[in-house]
Amino acid sequence: MTPDEYCENKAAQSGSSFYYSFRFLSPEKRRAMTALYAFCREVDDAVDETSDPAVARLKLGWWRSQVGAIFAGVPQHPVAQALKPVVTTYALAQEHFQEVIDGMVMDIDHHRYPDFATLERYCHRVAGVVGLLSAEIFGYVDPATREYAHRLGIAFQLTNIIRDVGEDAGRGRIYLPQDELQRFGVSSADIFQRRVTAAFQSLMRFQVERTRDLYSQALASLPPGDRRAQRPGLMMAGIYRALLDEIVRDGYRVLDRRVGLTPLRKAWITWKTSWSY
Numbered sequence: 001m002t003p004d005e006y007c008e009n010k011a012a013q014s015g016s017s018f019y020y021s022f023r024f025l026s027p028e029k030r031r032a033m034t035a036l037y038a039f040c041r042e043v044d045d046a047v048d049e050t051s052d053p054a055v056a057r058l059k060l061g062w063w064r065s066q067v068g069a070i071f072a073g074v075p076q077h078p079v080a081q082a083l084k085p086v087v088t089t090y091a092l093a094q095e096h097f098q099e100v101i102d103g104m105v106m107d108i109d110h111h112r113y114p115d116f117a118t119l120e121r122y123c124h125r126v127a128g129v130v131g132l133l134s135a136e137i138f139g140y141v142d143p144a145t146r147e148y149a150h151r152l153g154i155a156f157q158l159t160n161i162i163r164d165v166g167e168d169a170g171r172g173r174i175y176l177p178q179d180e181l182q183r184f185g186v187s188s189a190d191i192f193q194r195r196v197t198a199a200f201q202s203l204m205r206f207q208v209e210r211t212r213d214l215y216s217q218a219l220a221s222l223p224p225g226d227r228r229a230q231r232p233g234l235m236m237a238g239i240y241r242a243l244l245d246e247i248v249r250d251g252y253r254v255l256d257r258r259v260g261l262t263p264l265r266k267a268w269i270t271w272k273t274s275w276s277y
Contacts (some may be wrong), residue, residue, distance in 0.1 A: 003082035004031055007038035010079070021232035021239075021270055024095070025138075032137045033092060033232070035082040036042060041128060042079050047107045056108050062100050067097045090136045096129040103127075111173045112188075116274060119161075119177055120154065127157035131233070138230050142223035150232055151218035158211040159240045162204065162247060166194060166255040176207065194255040204252035208244050215241055236271040242269060 001009075011022070011034045018037055022030050046059035070084050071094045086092065103125030113119040131153025135145055161168070161175045168175055169191050181187065184203040191200075197228040215237055221231060239261065247259045261269075 001078070003078040006078035007031075007035045007082045010038040010041055018236060024178075024235070024270065025232060028089075031082070032086040035079060035086050036130070036133055036137065038079045039083060039097070040100060040126075042077070043104050044126075047104050053108050057105070060104055064101055067094060067101070070094075070097070083215065086137075092133055092136055096133050099125045099129045103209070107173075109187065113175055113177050115179045116177045116228075116271040119175060122175075122204055123154040123157040124150075125155040131156075134233065135230065138232060140223075140226040140229055142226055144221060144223050145226045148218050148222040148230070149233065151214055151221065152237060153209055155214040155218055156236065156240055158207070158214065159244060162207050162211065162257060163243060163254060164193065165204075167258065169194070169255070176203065180206065191255070196251070200255070201252045204247075204254065208248060208252075212244060213242070229261055231273065235273040238269040238273045239266050243258060260271070 011018075022033050022037075025033060043060065043063050046063060047056045050056040050059060060239040064075050066075050066080040070080050070087055075084060078228060087094070103122055103159055106122050106125065110118075110122070113122065124202070128150045131151075132146055134151035134153075140146070144168065166173075174181075174188060174191055176191075178188075178244065180203065181191075184206065185199040186203050190197060210269070213217050219234075219237065222234075227234070247254060249261050250257075253259070
């Protein structure tokens with residue numbers, strides 16, 4: 001199996017919505033994005049699939065060395081091997097890859113987030129910088145596109161957090177800011193015991209509206225001249241905004257189920273968006 005084939009399998013197995021938007025890229029850009037996505041999956045799995053924090057830290061430390069080898073050495077892992085030509089072709093920054101790993105370290109160190117500022121720093125590391133890396137691969141002319149890509153990445157991560165409240169609670173994690181739980185009268189016990197109260201619904205309504213506002217800000221900041229090049233991100237925005245709508249229609253029942261869109265609906269949204277730009 002070649003490094004590119006390994007990355008392709010990793011991306012396909014994840015079932016992520018991101019995979020739908022990759023299909024509309026040129027073969028070269030699709031390989032690059034698939035390698036980037038596979039990297040994000042690998043370092044995320046290093047934490048989520050490891051019960052011992054010390055072992056997770058060792059794995060992330062090893063991945064830091066692989067990032068260094070991507071830029072100045074001979075990487076061993078097939079994902080790192082696939083990324084080596086990508087970082088040169090698209091002039092990707094090594095510090096962005098290291099920041100993604102910094103975000104994964106936060107997952108080891110923090111099972112709670114005291115306020116939105118702390119959560120936003122986490123979202124910046126695990127998703128905002130991925131947005132910046134993606135923008136480089138998609139291509140742009142106006143530097144303002146970088147701000148759009150960063151905001152969009154954070155909006156994607158906040159959407160994931162809203163969708164996965166129940167799943168994360170099963171891992172002992174609560175990403176929703178603790179001060180906001182207190183403001184709405186929701187306790188950690190409510191989350192862990194999966195109580196869908198009126199207070200919890202109000203809390204989640206607030207989370208959804210903030211995330212919707214961030215999508216609006218991101219899309220408004222995308223320069224018109226770069227809209228066509230950035231279509232994959234716009235496709236994902238369409239899917240994720242539809243997911244938020246579905247969560248609202250379902251009464252914010254994210255504690256005891258995983259709200260999602262069917263593959264057909266995702267395909268329809270990406271196809272419709274592809275013809276809009």
